[in-house]
Amino acid sequence: MAACHSVNPGGWERVLAGVCASFAGRFGRVEPRRTAAAFVAGLLSDIEVKTCWQLAEQAGHARPDAMQRLLYRAVWDADAVRDDLRQVIVGRFGAPDAVLVVDETGDLKKGVHSVGVQRQYTGTAGRIENAQVGVFLGYAGRDGHTLIDRRVYLPVSWTEDRGRCQGAGVPDEVGFATKSELAADMITAAVDASVPVAWAAADEAYGxxxxxxxxxxGHRLGYVLAVSRSHLVPLDGGKVKVRADRIAAELPASAWQRRSAGTGSKGPRYYDWAWLDQVTTDADPDDGGRHSLLIRRNTSTGELAFYRCWTRHPATLAQLVRVAGIRWTVEESFQAAKSQVGLDQHQVRRWDSWHRFTTLVLAALAVLAICASDAAAARDIDNSGDTGLIKLTVNEVRRLINTFIIRPISDLAHRLHWSRWRRGHQARARRSHYTRRLNLELQS
Structure with missing residues (x-):
């Protein structure tokens, strides 16, 4: 341990306890409060699938009832817990030049009853699949990043079928909203909560x-938003609009500068960049800010990416490139949320249950993000030279948390009890399924 000062089990245990304590007051009874803390710890554990059955077994419960009740019937406000988590994250990562990053991710589904599910495009599969899509807001601050908000996307096929919505527990006041409208709503909530932020970033679906x-x-947030190659850029005072890819094709070689968009897993991510800082807006020419077009070119393939930019005050190319590079932090958060804390492993169908499960996932992800950041800070302070090791990643932190903090239950009687319970429950479900099929065949 002495040879690796950034490994701090005691500090990580305090982070886990502190995150859970931040929203403990949202539960009026001690039982759901303890269950919520056990739920978050279970999401951080190394069990294969993060469903209520497995989480209950990991927590030492005899049945999954408490975990299921926490998601379905217990009295607590997932949005209030979300607010508490956001405050913790901002308290640790907050910075005046922080970036809000919007993106969406999908969970593949087999049935038709999970809230928001339908055949739709999802980047998770890269094609149209039966899926449930959530829009998320990430926060990238001083020395760390994680997800701070979430919205489930309800397609028109759902919002126009109020009976289906009622069956999934969707509130009557919830109507159709595009993904960009959901993103705007989350950004408004963050701004209203006085989250320190100067920039926003998103992919072309939003840009x-x-x-x-x-x-x-309107919120006076600077932005670097990806747009499509066919995006029409207003030039010459808005008198003409030219496709972004045509503008790039006509740029001289001297217009390009090589800069890093940040450090990735393999080192600095260098691209060639061109910047047109005399673009006018196509919506509000008197907004008092500065519009520009940023173009990124891959140094190996020549592939181009385009960004519409706006700043309240004069900005530098380096600032815009930094924000463009930070957009990828949301992808890192999605990967960690799914591979480490089970974002896509829920088996819930209802509106409240989705928001509750996802909020607790955000809590577990916040624990990992804060612990990884603390480990990096400790390594910098130690400054003992080149150790031959990369810094602790979120994935490695979770492995170490399971080694030092989350102790698996090895009691044989407990494991055998759960094996009998699972098999008995599955046997009853199979009998019910066969009976239902037989009745349908007799009726036909």
């Missing part, structure tokens, strides 16, 4: 929306 861009300008 192509003039309404979304205007929403950010």
């Amino acid at each position: 192509n929306s003039s309404v979304f861009r205007a929403h950010l300008r």
Whole structure:
């Protein structure tokens, strides 16, 4: 342990306890409060699937009832817990030049009853699949990043079928909202909560929306938003609009500068960048800010990416490149949330249950993000020279948390009890399924 000062089990245990304590007051009874803490610890554990059955077994419960009740019937407000988590994250990572990052991710589903599920495009599969899509807001601050908010996307096929919505527990006041509208709502909530932030970043699904861009300008947030190659860029005072890829094709070689968009797993991520800082807006020419077009070129393949930018005050190319590079932190958060704390492993169908499960996942992810950041800070302070090791990643921190903090239950009687319980429950479910099929065949 002495040879690896950044490994701090005692500090990590305090982080886990502190995150859970931040929202403990949202539970009026001690039982759901303890269950919520056990739920978060279970999400951090190394069990294969993070469902209520497995989480209950990991927590030492005799049945999954407490875990299921926490997601379905217990009295607590997932949005209030989300607010508490956001405050913890901002308290640790907050910075005046922080970036809010919007993106969506999908969970593949087999049935038709999970809230928001339908055949739709999801980047998870890279094609149209039966899926449930959530829109998320990430926060990238001084020395760390994680997810701070979430919204489940309800397609028109759901919002136009109020009976289906009622069956999934969707509140009557919830209507259809585009993904960019959900993103705008989360950004408004963050700004209203006085989250320190100067920038917003998103991919072209959001950057192509003039309404979304205007929403950010309304909050006086600078932005670097990806747009499609066919995006029309207003030039010459808005008198003409030219495709972004055509503008790039006509740029001289002298227009390109090689800069790093940040450090990745293999070192600095260098691209060639071109910046047109005399672009006018197509929505609000008197907004008092500065519009520009940023173009990124891959140094190996020549592939181009385009960004609409806006700043309240004059900005530098280095600032815009930094924000463009930070957008990828949300992808890292998705990967960690799914591979480490089970974001896509829930087996819930209802509106409240989805938000509750996802909020507790955000809590577990916050624990990992804070612990990884603390480990990096300890390594910097130690400054003992090149150790031949990379810094502790979120994945490695979770492995070490399971080694030092989360002790698996090895009691044989407990494991055998759960084996009998699972097999008995599955046998009853199979009998019910066969009986239902037989009745349907007799009726036909």
